[in-house]
Amino acid sequence: MFILKSRQIPIIALLIFSTILLSCATISPFNETAYRMSTDIKAAALALMDEANEPFDSHSAEVNTLLLEAKQAYEYAKGRPKNELSAQQWAIMIDPEHHMLAGFFLRWKTKGFLNKFFIEEARKQISQGFDQISGLESGKIKK
Amino acid sequence: MSDFNKYFESLQSGLQSFASESWQETMDAALSDAGSFLNTTKDDLSKWTQALAKGDMSKEDFAWLVAK
Numbered sequence: 001m002f003i004l005k006s007r008q009i010p011i012i013a014l015l016i017f018s019t020i021l022l023s024c025a026t027i028s029p030f031n032e033t034a035y036r037m038s039t040d041i042k043a044a045a046l047a048l049m050d051e052a053n054e055p056f057d058s059h060s061a062e063v064n065t066l067l068l069e070a071k072q073a074y075e076y077a078k079g080r081p082k083n084e085l086s087a088q089q090w091a092i093m094i095d096p097e098h099h100m101l102a103g104f105f106l107r108w109k110t111k112g113f114l115n116k117f118f119i120e121e122a123r124k125q126i127s128q129g130f131d132q133i134s135g136l137e138s139g140k141i142k143k
Numbered sequence: 144m145s146d147f148n149k150y151f152e153s154l155q156s157g158l159q160s161f162a163s164e165s166w167q168e169t170m171d172a173a174l175s176d177a178g179s180f181l182n183t184t185k186d187d188l189s190k191w192t193q194a195l196a197k198g199d200m201s202k203e204d205f206a207w208l209v210a211k
Binding site: 114 | 187194210
């Protein structure tokens with residue numbers, strides 16, 4: 001009969017734990033819809049940000065529509081299993097307290113209009129934020 | 144030494160080497176990312192400070208960009 005020695009038990013436990021860990025994906029697989037949402041919203045957001053030197057009131061409807069789409073993308077990300085990182089990225093993007101998409105629109109609304117230099121620099125930051133979201137999605141395993 | 148013991152010793156040794164290599168890769172990537180981040184931030188700060196001095200940007204705009 002096979003009897004385990006006491007020093008072998010931790011190794012076996014490690015082996016079992018490693019096997020379980022490797023067999024369970026720790027992040028969701030690639031999702032075409034999620035990727036498309038991130039790139040479509042990015043393009044629309046950057047185009048709308050270019051208009052931020054004009055009065056906010058003349059673009060408020062477009063801003064609301066875009067923020068709604070971004071919130072839908074967040075809800076979509078949040079609803080996917082093992083997708084916490086992507087959901088957190090979208091949460092930052094739509095939180096007006098953060099200096100990302102919703103934060104920029106809040107500033108535009110508060111100030112009425114923004115100056116060109118600021119728009120261009122904020123645009124770069126928010127563009128990088130969207131690249132992080134789409135980059136994470138495209139880096140996931142494709143089934 | 145039984146075949147069983149040999150098997151687990153080789154497994155243990157393999158895991159140690161895997162962990163060592165994996166952490167090295169993670170550390171290298173983290174250092175590289177941190178270096179890129181600092182260089183980018185340095186360039187941005189330099190540009191924003193000049194814009195602030197020239198009046199191309201308000202103090203509030205500057206603070207908003209820096210705070211991210």
